[in-house]
Amino acid sequence: MSGTAAAVAMSGVGVTFGAGRPNAVTALEGIDLTIQPGEFVSLIGPSGCGKSTLLRVVADLLSPSSGEVRLGDRSASEARANRDYGMVFQSATLLDWRKILANVELPLEIMGFDPDERRARAREMLELVRLSEFEDHYPWQLSGGMQQRVAIARALSFKPSILLMDEPFGALDEMTREHMQMELLNIWQTTGTTVIFVTHSIPEAVFLSTRVVVMSPRPGRITDLIDIDLGLPRRFETRENQQFFELITSVREALRRVDPAVSEPWG
């Protein structure tokens, strides 16, 4: 394939849990989505719409029952073996027995980087998330927001071309959350990484993304693709911008069409 391959291409992806049994659940059905390099795409939808499941399929942590996922010119499993993506989970998932620096070094260690290179890269990443002075701390000595920044540093440490994020800021308070969003945008712009971001917060999806994918539950399908043309870089004032509110409204209306129960304004 040529160098112009999409960063991520999903075609006809379906996932059925317990296929063939009477209690089988169709989590995803007929998902087609193409993401270009450098895009920041959010997946949003009510609980049970399969957005996290879809992220796991892209990550090859779950095999689809039908359809195909390609990352660049590789299949999902080749991409995982090739360490093409970094993943950030809702909980920071740091290893309690490793100090912060060693936690960031973990993927580099698995990938066989030599110790000096590992240390240098991990320090560079901690600087990027502004946690350099905590490299000798244990995870439990850090706040939830700081732990999540370590998890982001760890996911970026091996410079993957794709970042997969599963509600990474879901457990954070609103202040920390907005702060982390700015930092993530800075990192995204400086590294040029492609990001797929799962969230159930409408303002978060709009503020961060270049495109929002709206999904519906039972079975999980894509119902709307909304381009977010807020321009770059996003600033603090972007949140107070009229266009920002209009985009939030159109995402909320798209969500209301898929599930009338969605009425909470800042979900």
Add this chain to the structure above:
Amino acid sequence: MKLIRRRVQTYLPAIILFVSALVGWELAVRTFDIKGFILPSPSAVANAFSEQWPELLTAGRGTFLSALAGLGLGAFMAILVAMSASRWESVREGVMPLAIAANSTPIVVLAPVANSWFGLLSPWSSIVVVAVLVFFPIMINLVRGLLSTHPNQLELMDSYASSGSKTLWSVRMPGALPHLFSAFKVAAPLSLIGAIVKEYFGGSQERLGQYITLKAGLFQFEEAWAAIVLASAFGIALYLSISWIERKVIPWHASMRSA
């Protein structure tokens, strides 16, 4: 200084209780004229302890070393089996029900027959009884620890396409260490029980178990008690060493975080 004062304050109630129990014991023996074969006084035991010190030391060292060797052998086997049981489901399904059944049997009943396996004077009869005794609690606890790894951590390792053995050594094993240390704290006193009970049924004269049966048979209960005190001192020392190693090895664990 502050630290020492706090330590003293922490242990002061226990020390006071211990000392008053000793004093009460001594007074009770003297006032009620309790016979030595029922309960010798602490002072008589202390006396026997100092008079018998060379013999006690030889016997104690022999018993302690076989308990330690048995603990080492049993733990080594338990760790090997636990690692394969956690790695392969078929091993787990075959081994675990038997292990749980065996753990519920009083394995120390093996002691009388152990002498006929290896010979009365062979150190192996003690070592094997102890090893069998400590094997099951260590193995069962470690399997539980190795299997209680958080699913997110395993998914994280999968996302790095980590190999099974790398995941075992980087995630499963460190996460299971708190379980392993708990198991060792249970197994340490068990190892001394196993060694001494085995010695009750015969073996070298220069062992605590034989020493106690011999002295009790001769109605020298002060000396039997001195040996009992030595055995508990070994037990406590072993437990404290394990706690000390635990603090060094898993300082990150919630149970180790001091205020």
